[in-house]
Amino acid sequence: MIDKEEETHNTRDVVFQVRDLTKIYKMGEVEVHALRGADLELYSGEIVVFLGPSGSGKSTLLNILGGLDTATSGSVSYRGKDLTNASEQELTEYRRYHVGFVFQFYNLIPSLTARENVEVVTEIAENPMVPEDALAIVGLTERLDHFPAQLSGGEQQRVAIARAISKNPEVLLCDEPTGALDSKTGIVVLEALERINRELGTATAIITHNADIAGMADRVIYLSNGIISEVKTNTVKKAPGELKW
Amino acid sequence: MKGQVFAITLVVMSGVATFIMFISTMDSLNLTRNTFYRDYGFADVFVNLKRAPESLKEKLKNVPGVNQVETRVSAYVKLDIGGFNEPVTARILSIPDDGKPLLNRLYIRKGRLADPAKDNEVVINENFAMAHGFGPGDQFAAVINGKWKKLTITGIALSPEFVLLMRPDAISPDFKRFGILWMGRKALSKSYNMDGAFNDVVLTLYPDAKLSDVLAELDNIVERYGGFGAYGRKDQISHRMLNEEFRQLQKSSKIFPTIFICVAAFLLNVVMSRTINTQREQIAALKAFGYNNTDVGIHYAKLVILILFAGLVLGIAGGIWFGKMLGAIYMEVYRFPYLIYILHNWVIIAAILISIASALAGTLHSLWRAARQQPAEAMRPEPPARYRVTLIEKIGIGRWLTQPSRIILRNIERKPVRTFLSILGIAAACATMISSGFFKDSVAYMINVQFILSQKEDMTVSFAEPTSRRAIYELKGLEGVNSAEPFRTVPARFRFGHRSYKTAINGIEPDSRLHLLLDNDFKPLSLPPSGIVLTDYLGKMLGVKAGDMLTVEVLEGSKPVREILVSALVKQYLGVTGYMDIKALNRIMGEGSAISGAYLATDSMFREKLYQRFVKMARVSGTVVRGDEIRNFNEIQARAMLFFTFIATLMACFISFGVVYNSARIALSERSRELSSLRVLGYTRGEISYILLGELGLLTLIAIPFGFIIGYWLCGYIAQALASDLFRVPLIIELKTYSLSAAVIFVSAAVSSLIVRHKLDHLDLVEVLKTRE
Numbered sequence A: 001m002i003d004k005e006e007e008t009h010n011t012r013d014v015v016f017q018v019r020d021l022t023k024i025y026k027m028g029e030v031e032v033h034a035l036r037g038a039d040l041e042l043y044s045g046e047i048v049v050f051l052g053p054s055g056s057g058k059s060t061l062l063n064i065l066g067g068l069d070t071a072t073s074g075s076v077s078y079r080g081k082d083l084t085n086a087s088e089q090e091l092t093e094y095r096r097y098h099v100g101f102v103f104q105f106y107n108l109i110p111s112l113t114a115r116e117n118v119e120v121v122t123e124i125a126e127n128p129m130v131p132e133d134a135l136a137i138v139g140l141t142e143r144l145d146h147f148p149a150q151l152s153g154g155e156q157q158r159v160a161i162a163r164a165i166s167k168n169p170e171v172l173l174c175d176e177p178t179g180a181l182d183s184k185t186g187i188v189v190l191e192a193l194e195r196i197n198r199e200l201g202t203a204t205a206i207i208t209h210n211a212d213i214a215g216m217a218d219r220v221i222y223l224s225n226g227i228i229s230e231v232k233t234n235t236v237k238k239a240p241g242e243l244k245w
Numbered sequence B: 001m002k003g004q005v006f007a008i009t010l011v012v013m014s015g016v017a018t019f020i021m022f023i024s025t026m027d028s029l030n031l032t033r034n035t036f037y038r039d040y041g042f043a044d045v046f047v048n049l050k051r052a053p054e055s056l057k058e059k060l061k062n063v064p065g066v067n068q069v070e071t072r073v074s075a076y077v078k079l080d081i082g083g084f085n086e087p088v089t090a091r092i093l094s095i096p097d098d099g100k101p102l103l104n105r106l107y108i109r110k111g112r113l114a115d116p117a118k119d120n121e122v123v124i125n126e127n128f129a130m131a132h133g134f135g136p137g138d139q140f141a142a143v144i145n146g147k148w149k150k151l152t153i154t155g156i157a158l159s160p161e162f163v164l165l166m167r168p169d170a171i172s173p174d175f176k177r178f179g180i181l182w183m184g185r186k187a188l189s190k191s192y193n194m195d196g197a198f199n200d201v202v203l204t205l206y207p208d209a210k211l212s213d214v215l216a217e218l219d220n221i222v223e224r225y226g227g228f229g230a231y232g233r234k235d236q237i238s239h240r241m242l243n244e245e246f247r248q249l250q251k252s253s254k255i256f257p258t259i260f261i262c263v264a265a266f267l268l269n270v271v272m273s274r275t276i277n278t279q280r281e282q283i284a285a286l287k288a289f290g291y292n293n294t295d296v297g298i299h300y301a302k303l304v305i306l307i308l309f310a311g312l313v314l315g316i317a318g319g320i321w322f323g324k325m326l327g328a329i330y331m332e333v334y335r336f337p338y339l340i341y342i343l344h345n346w347v348i349i350a351a352i353l354i355s356i357a358s359a360l361a362g363t364l365h366s367l368w369r370a371a372r373q374q375p376a377e378a379m380r381p382e383p384p385a386r387y388r389v390t391l392i393e394k395i396g397i398g399r400w401l402t403q404p405s406r407i408i409l410r411n412i413e414r415k416p417v418r419t420f421l422s423i424l425g426i427a428a429a430c431a432t433m434i435s436s437g438f439f440k441d442s443v444a445y446m447i448n449v450q451f452i453l454s455q456k457e458d459m460t461v462s463f464a465e466p467t468s469r470r471a472i473y474e475l476k477g478l479e480g481v482n483s484a485e486p487f488r489t490v491p492a493r494f495r496f497g498h499r500s501y502k503t504a505i506n507g508i509e510p511d512s513r514l515h516l517l518l519d520n521d522f523k524p525l526s527l528p529p530s531g532i533v534l535t536d537y538l539g540k541m542l543g544v545k546a547g548d549m550l551t552v553e554v555l556e557g558s559k560p561v562r563e564i565l566v567s568a569l570v571k572q573y574l575g576v577t578g579y580m581d582i583k584a585l586n587r588i589m590g591e592g593s594a595i596s597g598a599y600l601a602t603d604s605m606f607r608e609k610l611y612q613r614f615v616k617m618a619r620v621s622g623t624v625v626r627g628d629e630i631r632n633f634n635e636i637q638a639r640a641m642l643f644f645t646f647i648a649t650l651m652a653c654f655i656s657f658g659v660v661y662n663s664a665r666i667a668l669s670e671r672s673r674e675l676s677s678l679r680v681l682g683y684t685r686g687e688i689s690y691i692l693l694g695e696l697g698l699l700t701l702i703a704i705p706f707g708f709i710i711g712y713w714l715c716g717y718i719a720q721a722l723a724s725d726l727f728r729v730p731l732i733i734e735l736k737t738y739s740l741s742a743a744v745i746f747v748s749a750a751v752s753s754l755i756v757r758h759k760l761d762h763l764d765l766v767e768v769l770k771t772r773e
């Protein structure tokens, strides 16, 4: 299985390389082993879905990939650069210029309109999109001047996606992007992600505990109990519109 | 939360402490004064006259309302103190031969009373003794009725009559250059040919006596003995100055604690409403478990009670400490045998009630909301905050704003009331700071106007008796005297309508170059050949304008009474006087060309030599040197100023720290989510600090000009409240004071910001992603 995978991807650029990654949360006396030696690669241009039950370590892994958290041991490199020993400043810079995030609860700035929420990122990025274009990609041209409180959940998540892609990131890390949405809205959001991947070629990692979403991935990485239990390559990718749950 | 509780406690504490400090100092001084007055028989009425036979005493005693009468002999003398080459004068007073004055008894701090028969023994007042390091047995020389005499100090004493000792017509107490000497009556009478006679009377009245009637009757009786007008305690200089001081303390005890109390109420309000907002769900849970409204209310009230309790305990302790410190500062100038420190129970109760009231005002609304909240309603998340594009952005600068700046503006606009109150709080801190610098500025200004622009003479020589104008030539002839101008001073009472005021008329040369009268624009005003010019404040007190006719009753010589045209009012900050052309005054007095003394411009090289000359000149009763007077004034001011500046700075720091730190913490708790989100998006620590601290910086920046305005207004109020015939404080605030105040506010804001910045640097980025807002 693994051999096969190597075959498929060894010609492509590796975005992330993860080796023997562990993360232990210490809560007083108790130690929680969130990751127990994960190994994986992420390649440019692909959509990877991380699938696993709640508490299996998906978010922990994604947060470490995104430079939001640091590993207890093991290594992560982004495009050959080591993230494990990066300073706080280097991680900030890494997040600023290279990664786009989408979270379950959108994390928009409530005092800024949709357009301004995108501008938050384009203002500081090196090679940003025009904010209106980013919002057009997620189909929110009509909602530019609305505040988050005036948008539906799905719309808010699409603003978050527009914000994430507006810096033209190398990778898009999405933690349960549809977790707070009903399935119909969720599909609209996934369609936006798929379209971005297709049109811009952004490597996209999507975390979900919803197995149905795995259908839209190039590869599906299964996590359980802090280790990668299985990696599956989809031979046929479904369009998000075809997904159902 | 701990930090905020601490910050609010500081503010409550400061309010309580200043309240206790001012009131307890006032009460203590008041109690000490009253005790001293009672135990040492402070007189109610004072009369000076030229000379009256001792037999007149019986007549005075029979005046209805008069209780005790004591006659004395009093005189002004020049002193020559070895090693101190500046002019020193003293008032010498008799004590009865049995050593037991009926009134204004002496508290002997050291040594013993003077032997009544010896004309070379004196008791001296404590301030004077301390200023020169004198103790019993020390000696100095005095010119007593024209004769040189070596005096030996037998004791150091305090008197209720001279709690504050000031040379008449001086600008401030000067313990080095003016003293009180007490000598036995027999010895003193002999020196002044006052055997069987007196020239000074002090009296006490029965409680039901009507002061004005008694004064009128006394004046009537002593009229033919050269009476200078009887006066009550309220015109006695020591008593007056103490009253002024009490008034100042009383005003301060209202103004400053009020500022703190309001700020504390505001802070409690912000914190409580925020806490209750964030804990909606807990409240709901508590209620769901069956806790009733009172329980929930009490749960939150506990925090407020904790703050109040800590603030009160610390405040009372601090207030007592500062009160004693302030009392000690007063004691250096105001001489009591001891200070009885008192903190009345009612003051503590008032402090408690006031703080409780402010806490209630601040928290009642939030507590009420918490109690009233329905469990089901609370379980629902709070409705999302509504934001708008701000007005400022709409008017065009919006295009240029970065998103973080936009966030700042919109957050400020969303809570206009809170923002306004935060600004007001910081502004109040700034104003407090300004009010402490204000005294320094205005006093400096006052001195400048008084002595640089107006009274340019550097030495004033007074004669014991009105003297012929020819004496001027003698003075002019002295080596070191560059110019000399005569003056004539006579005591007088001014009447206008039903108002009257007793002061003096100062006759000066109409074209004087040493002693200038200034109009409102500080331009010299020339004296008209007839007519009188009054200090502006005297005009106000009497209700007189230029052009009115004023009734002038001279209280010396033949005591002429005249209607005189008020030709102008002049600007003057110290004292109140009437000015006339010296020739016109001489005419009214019908005394030829008499003068009371001279203003001199001297060569500083010869100044010391001149003092020595004047000490020896029999007709010169006293010499005042401007420079000494100003220097002494500044020294006396400096210590009290330092203390007040220290207290005010401390208070201002506490307020601004309280307000800024609290705003910062509240803002942090309200915005930690979006700040973390921005960090996730790659914003640096510095950039997100900008959002939070930039908002505070902006508030502080807006607050400071506000603080300047409030400070100016506050100083204006203080100046007006303190204005009296003794002095008026001009409303002068120097740029330096403004900038220092702004700097103190900025620094304390910066310190609060740094503490919050530390928290910002340790935001948990991951935690915030897991929860819905």
Ligand SMILES: Nc1ncnc2c1ncn2[C@@H]1O[C@H](COP(=O)(O)OP(=O)(O)O)[C@@H](O)[C@H]1O
Residues within 6 Å of the ligand: A025, A026, A027, A032, A033, A034, A052, A053, A054, A055, A056, A057, A058, A059, A060, A061
């Ligand atoms: N900050 C934390 N402190 C302690 N334990 C944590 C923390 N974050 C996650 N965990 C634990 O680590 C494990 C993995 O969590 P997470 O990566 O969030 O799982 P998933 O995203 O797959 O649901 C869980 O057992 C969780 O309780």
Ligand SMILES: [Mg+2]
Residues within 6 Å of the ligand: A058, A059, A060, A175
């Ligand atoms: Mg998760």
